[in-house]
Amino acid sequence: MQGSLVQPSATGSRSEPSMPQNAATAQVRQPQTATPPKPAPAHTAPASKPPARAAAKPEPPTAVPAREASALANPKSAVRNPKSIKLAFRRSTSLDADRKRLAEIVDVLSRYQGEDRFEITVEANGSARWQLDFPNNRTRVCRELQAELTQRLGPGGWKVEE
Numbered sequence: 585m586q587g588s589l590v591q592p593s594a595t596g597s598r599s600e601p602s603m604p605q606n607a608a609t610a611q612v613r614q615p616q617t618a619t620p621p622k623p624a625p626a627h628t629a630p631a632s633k634p635p636a637r638a639a640a641k642p643e644p645p646t647a648v649p650a651r652e653a654s655a656l657a658n659p660k661s662a663v664r665n666p667k668s669i670k671l672a673f674r675r676s677t678s679l680d681a682d683r684k685r686l687a688e689i690v691d692v693l694s695r696y697q698g699e700d701r702f703e704i705t706v707e708a709n710g711s712a713r714w715q716l717d718f719p720n721n722r723t724r725v726c727r728e729l730q731a732e733l734t735q736r737l738g739p740g741g742w743k744v745e746e
Contacts, residue, residue, distance in 0.1 A: 698724025
């Protein structure tokens with residue numbers, strides 16, 4: 585017998601395992617096995633009631649695009665129709681300076697992300713005009729954007745159309 589305490593008898597032969605002296609208080613331990621014990625059978629409900637359903641796991645949160653999230657956070661903005669900003673860009677005598685100013689204006693407009701469109705009309709010599717449309721770029725009309733446009737283009741250099 586493995587794991588038992590065997591004491592030799594007075595005759596020198598092996599005897600049965602000895603009991604602990606306080607056998608009445610000893611606890612019997614089952615050998616531990618690798619498989620866990622089987623669970624007790626589940627209680628069944630009476631036939632008149634349908635079996636109780638386990639609580640459904642809550643759905644994990646889903647990602648919402650930034651445009652939709654802002655509309656959910658502010659319901660008034662969800663019903664607003666997109667606006668259009670028309671900008672007048674007057675050319676100077678320096679082509680490089682004009683390119684830099686134009687790039688800065690587009691950067692300012694792109695910084696305010698939203699659903700509003702914009703277009704820039706480049707005016708040269710008072711008669712020649714080119715319209716620059718930006719179909720893939722959007723902006724958001726707000727006080728901060730309007731202040732920046734007024735600073736860069738002057739008070740009559742832009743207008744918002746519904």
